[in-house]
Amino acid sequence: MTSQVPQRPWLQRWHVKPIGWTLLLVGLLIASSRMTGVDVGMFFSNLGQFTDLLVRMSRPAWDYLPVILQPLYETIQMAILGTTIGAAFAVPFAVLAASNLVHNRWLRGIIRLILDLVRTLPDLLLAAIFVAIFGIGSTAGVVTLAIFSFGMVSKLFYEVIETIDMGPLEALESVGANKLTIIWYAVLPQILNQFVSYFLYTLEINVRASTVLGYLGAGGIGVFLQRSLNQFNYSQTAVIILATLVVVMVIDGISNHLRRVLL
Amino acid sequence: MEATPIISFKNVNKIYDNGTVGLKDINFDIPRGEFLVVVGLSGAGKSTLLRTINRMHEITSGEIRIENEPISQYKGRSLRLLRRKIGMIFQNFNLVKRSSVAKNVLAGRVSYYPTWKSILSLFSAADKQKAVQSLQRVSLAEKLYARADELSGGQQQRVAIARTLMQDPKIILADEPIASLDPLTTKTVMDILKRLNQEDGITVIVNLHSVALARAYADRIVGLRAGEVVYDEPIGQVTEADLNRVYQTV
Ligand SMILES: Nc1ncnc2c1ncn2[C@@H]1O[C@H](COP(=O)(O)OP(=O)(O)OP(=O)(O)O)[C@@H](O)[C@H]1O
Ligand SMILES: [Mg+2]
Numbered sequence: 001m002t003s004q005v006p007q008r009p010w011l012q013r014w015h016v017k018p019i020g021w022t023l024l025l026v027g028l029l030i031a032s033s034r035m036t037g038v039d040v041g042m043f044f045s046n047l048g049q050f051t052d053l054l055v056r057m058s059r060p061a062w063d064y065l066p067v068i069l070q071p072l073y074e075t076i077q078m079a080i081l082g083t084t085i086g087a088a089f090a091v092p093f094a095v096l097a098a099s100n101l102v103h104n105r106w107l108r109g110i111i112r113l114i115l116d117l118v119r120t121l122p123d124l125l126l127a128a129i130f131v132a133i134f135g136i137g138s139t140a141g142v143v144t145l146a147i148f149s150f151g152m153v154s155k156l157f158y159e160v161i162e163t164i165d166m167g168p169l170e171a172l173e174s175v176g177a178n179k180l181t182i183i184w185y186a187v188l189p190q191i192l193n194q195f196v197s198y199f200l201y202t203l204e205i206n207v208r209a210s211t212v213l214g215y216l217g218a219g220g221i222g223v224f225l226q227r228s229l230n231q232f233n234y235s236q237t238a239v240i241i242l243a244t245l246v247v248v249m250v251i252d253g254i255s256n257h258l259r260r261v262l263l
Numbered sequence: 264m265e266a267t268p269i270i271s272f273k274n275v276n277k278i279y280d281n282g283t284v285g286l287k288d289i290n291f292d293i294p295r296g297e298f299l300v301v302v303g304l305s306g307a308g309k310s311t312l313l314r315t316i317n318r319m320h321e322i323t324s325g326e327i328r329i330e331n332e333p334i335s336q337y338k339g340r341s342l343r344l345l346r347r348k349i350g351m352i353f354q355n356f357n358l359v360k361r362s363s364v365a366k367n368v369l370a371g372r373v374s375y376y377p378t379w380k381s382i383l384s385l386f387s388a389a390d391k392q393k394a395v396q397s398l399q400r401v402s403l404a405e406k407l408y409a410r411a412d413e414l415s416g417g418q419q420q421r422v423a424i425a426r427t428l429m430q431d432p433k434i435i436l437a438d439e440p441i442a443s444l445d446p447l448t449t450k451t452v453m454d455i456l457k458r459l460n461q462e463d464g465i466t467v468i469v470n471l472h473s474v475a476l477a478r479a480y481a482d483r484i485v486g487l488r489a490g491e492v493v494y495d496e497p498i499g500q501v502t503e504a505d506l507n508r509v510y511q512t513v
Pocket of ligand 1: 279280281283284285303304305306307308309310311312
């Protein structure tokens with residue numbers, strides 16, 4: 001007797017599910033652009049203005065470069081400081097939010113609620129608030145980046161923690177180790193590489209973000225970006241953008257390299 | 264004369280939260296220095312039994328005594344001190360794969376140190392020496408600085424045994440320690456456990472699936488079925504036919 005090969009159900013044969021999902025997504029896309037009043041036509045008809053801008057930026061004023069080196073340096077410092085502070089605070093919160101480490105549903109729920117709240121605050125709003133509190137300058141930028149990184153990194157961190165192998169924790173528990181020692185010996189080595197990798201990733205994002213934050217007066221290169229744009233000095237704008245691009249690329253390169261070495 | 268058993272179970276029952284019966288009216292004593300093998304089908308309750316001894320699982324009713332002390336009231340530090348004298352070996356070795364062998368072995372000693380010293384790895388020179396000696400006992404001293412995930416399964420299990428030795432255990436619990444090993448490494452690991460039992464007088468309790476292995480190493484065999492002890496004989500009296508009772512279904 002030969003065993004029967006089952007018939008392929010028609011649902012699979014005609015790819016009903018993928019086609020259905022695609023149609024639904026396209027439908028949603030059209031509906032949402034209608035509702036929010038996005039005018040795709042206007043985007044294309046105004047492309048001319050954009051090319052005009054590009055032409056005016058095509059002659060970078062290189063003599064402006066020495067002026068922006070210092071603020072560029074400040075931007076990098078802001079990003080590193082903000083990311084480090086945010087990530088440092090994220091570690092204990094991530095541990096408390098991880099369902100495989102904290103079995104108390106209430107504690108976990110409260111911690112996650114706090115994290116969700118922090119993530120909901122837009123970084124631009126934060127920057128505006130802290131510029132109002134600390135005045136124009138990099139302090140406001142660092143605090144904003146720290147809070148922004150904290151929200152982002154803590155979620156990434158606790159998701160990493162939730163994927164670890166629980167075996168070593170069991171072993172350390174059976175040895176008679178206390179909670180803190182268990183985390184240090186059995187959890188940390190398993191997550192350290194991914195933590196560093198996410199830290200670097202957040203740092204990249206923060207270097208970019210801090211240029212925008214500077215726009216609100218939160219220090220760094222963004223202040224100069226805003227000034228040049230206000231003065232319609234597009235050749236200076238071009239220098240700022242190109243210099244920032246170089247910095248972002250260098251940091252990308254370094255962090256990509258470190259991540260490859262680590263993982 | 265030492266007559267009191269090192270471990271004693273009295274009317275021990277364990278019912279899991281979902282209603283599954285883990286252990287049912289367990290009564291038996293384990294004398295100091297015994298090599299006890301627990302056999303039984305999958306789901307018979309072997310792991311449950313083992314884990315009640317170091318309180319990794321709580322029992323529902325009854326009493327377990329270790330060195331004549333009821334263990335159920337231990338909390339916090341006293342529970343950690345109980346666990347310190349009971350080593351545990353796992354089927355999956357449970358090493359920290361990214362850490363060095365040395366760090367894995369020293370982790371077995373952390374309960375002898377205050378937390379801050381453990382965290383800063385401030386182990387005494389004597390304990391570092393002890394780590395080397397523990398590895399020598401499982402013939403793996405040359406792997407001291409290797410990363411745990413560079414080792415074969417059998418080697419990892421030997422590192423786990425070395426980690427346990429750092430505790431200076433009076434009891435070793437081994438939950439299917441050889442289930443993921445080949446026959447040759449199985450023999451190596453079982454021989455090590457037997458040697459620790461004979462040379463150091465450590466009481467060893469091993470869960471096994473293989474009856475042949477049980478007969479080769481045990482002083483005594485306990486058979487579990489559906490959470491109940493259905494067999495309990497010293498090795499001299501063990502017969503093949505009897506053991507088959509343990510593996511009857513129903
Ligand atoms: N955490 C748990 N919650 C509910 N039931 C459990 C839990 N752990 C084990 N059980 C059940 O308790 C019974 C005994 O399980 P146990 O793991 O002790 O068996 P075992 O003899 O070790 O089996 P194996 O040889 O497969 O390891 C099984 O029916 C199992 O499904
Ligand atoms: Mg088991």
